[in-house]
Amino acid sequence: MVRPQPQPVGAGQESVWDYPRPPRVERVARRARIELGGEVIVDTDDVVRVLETSHPPVYYLPADAFVAGALRPGEGSSFCEFKGGARYFDVAGGGQVRPRAAWTYPQPAPGYEELAGRVAVYAGQMDRCLIDDHEVEPQPGGFYGGWITPEVVGPFKGGPGSMGW
Template sequence: MAPRNEVEDVWTYPRPPALQRTPKYVFFPSPHTRVLRLRVIWIATDGAETVLADTTEGYRVLETTHPPTYYLPPGALKVSLQKTSKSSFCEWKGQASYHTLQPPLSTIPIQNRIWSYPAPTGSFSPIKDHLSFYASTGIDKKKLGGEWVCFVDDERVGLQEGDFYGGWVTSNLKGRMKGGPGTWGW
């Protein structure tokens, strides 16, 4: 596993995809381990912040040409979700379920921007019921009254291009990523 400051080329990620615990790094000569922290924070238009999810016990899925997709355990969630009727199928992970979140002090629910696998296939069984968030709500923050932002450690992540995949783009990634125009046939 590469330390967070080492570059990862998305073109070297495997296909079929691999599931990996979020990395833990030991720094020498200091006798401590630093654990990768994943957070999703709601930031209201007035600047007030509410933690939606926070964990050091996540997973990431690595797939060729994709930024990592992070999965947070159900216990990381600090708010309640409602399951929606939407589902999708991944040839590697199985059937996904989608969820609605009602943001703090907003009258508009955020639908189908969080998903999970209630019965994932074989090698992905560790992420059963873990939650993955798109890096944005997909709704204008003025209309919504705020936005959620996702973090890997203290770095605010960028969006994977397009609106189908939910990878989190961090500054240590390189290589053209799937999701935008002209990349669907990869």
């Protein structure tokens, strides 16, 4: 498969095609907020992101920063070749529940220990997810959990025709 042509990078932007594989974990000085059912279910500046080639960043927030009852054990699990075994959460807020809308790595693989006790959320299943004051766009396709913000350019894996990237 031929690598897609990266979009031009402007001032203050970064290309997902410059992100590494295997993915890198980094702490960022950003504020993350998530709203569901008209309720803010998390608002924190304790933010870690995972960067992987062709993917917008996945943001991981402390589980204990979510309001009480927002994270409920969900069904199923999955496995990432880099980060290890994931467990899912149903996410609740404002009288709404979104099944399997978040995940965590209870025992992250070596090199990803900073993800322990943190949760990532599928932006497309929430009312709004914000990084600083920018509402994010969900990564295309519904399978991956990246958050697209104005400073990140693609093209992004997840949309039609991107499976082999």
